[in-house]
Amino acid sequence: MSTISETSRGLVAERLAEDLRDEILSGRLLPGARLGEVALAERFAVSRGPVRAALNLLNESGIVTIVPNSGARVRELSRADARALYEVRAALEAEAAMLAAARASGETAAQFGALLDQHATEVAAHPEGAYLQGAGDRDFHLVIAGMAGNELLQRYLARDLYPQLSLLRVKHRNVTGRGVKALHEHKRIAEAVAGGDAEVAGLLMRRHIRNSWTALEAQLSEKAGDGE
Amino acid sequence: MSTISETSRGLVAERLAEDLRDEILSGRLLPGARLGEVALAERFAVSRGPVRAALNLLNESGIVTIVPNSGARVRELSRADARALYEVRAALEAEAAMLAAARASGETAAQFGALLDQHATEVAAHPEGAYLQGAGDRDFHLVIAGMAGNELLQRYLARDLYPQLSLLRVKHRNVTGRGVKALHEHKRIAEAVAGGDAEVAGLLMRRHIRNSWTALEAQLSEKAGDGE
DNA sequence: GTCTCGCTAATTGTTGACAATTTTATCCTC
């Protein structure tokens, strides 16, 4: 149907991966959907080579599974996968918060202030909890990941874990209204980071992630036993 | 020169990646060495397709860098990269130790006992510190990573971080004699894990990784200012 | 003598065809 996005520079495989990631995370391609190479190739009007490369990229980032000699599918995350995801996320984001606190400068508090003020207006506009799945929540965590000054850590979070988290939320459109609570937790974390208190920042971040997991797990249980 | 390894089943790309990884981590291919696709293709008597796939795999695991339209090289880890590596490792291994402690069963202590006894004999045979770069140290951490019961965490450690750590040690053949100290730290960690004390296990593991980093950093400084 | 421009050579990116494996459908047997 649609041809390739717009920018014609750069590698074809990366543009393909980008487009496919968008389609998956926007819910147009549901978990379990087959990703046949020939179908994708003629849909994007390219050869199978770049398609293969793009699928490998998405496989590495965890939103596509590839079974040799069988094909690629949009990944279906089990509850065990989700738990593992949040365990790793807790460890990495707590570390990021600690590192960010250790490297905090005088401008840090102001940066957080502007960001959180904007988020507050978003939450006020949609008080039932659009914050958590909107750009706001993701922004906050991305900012801290960037402030950690650790290339590898940032890549793991932004490039691997967050897409999988988004994929996890594709099936559960409306996250329960944790927006206002999450925003409050963010403020406390921001205080600790800006204040240079690494230990508290790490602790609060870890608790924040665990709260998020608890809320999500409750939703997963609510939807009854598609357990696997 | 050498043809492909031995087992002829499985994907060609994965065998190539395996062979290349061995050559890199054994020091036959030094950091910065070019990995031309045509050269590799005719060396392993395969086409460029699987070679490309293998290079992408190694790129994702962090021991090869790929510059678009320029080519692949064995990755050169800067000191900043090394620091980032150990920061992420500390976070993930501390989490692994905590999870392993939480899931410890009655047999756990016995498993550690056998493993550490064998390591003790290795250290006794090479008291100047072969332990750290030998299979012993790696084994211990891999066992804990496996005991955590977290597929994702185990993959990050075994498939991404450890190869990079090995690559880091290619240039510094003889790690200073931290063998006996490391073994002692391992024993204390094993105790905490087997005893189900997650908090202490995580703390000891984090300290253990930091000690390892301190020793390595001292070596890096010793080799003078090849800074970057 | 140094800098810039243009060209040549080499390497990567992409393409389409061939081979091997898996999946599916059909037919036969029990």
Place this chain on the structure above:
DNA sequence: GAGGATAAAATTGTCAACAATTAGCGAGAC
């Protein structure tokens, strides 16, 4: 009618050739 073996279709894995981009080199001008 159900189960299993066989064969056909579809899909992935691999190959070799073409196109595009990049890096290196040399000539020429200032």
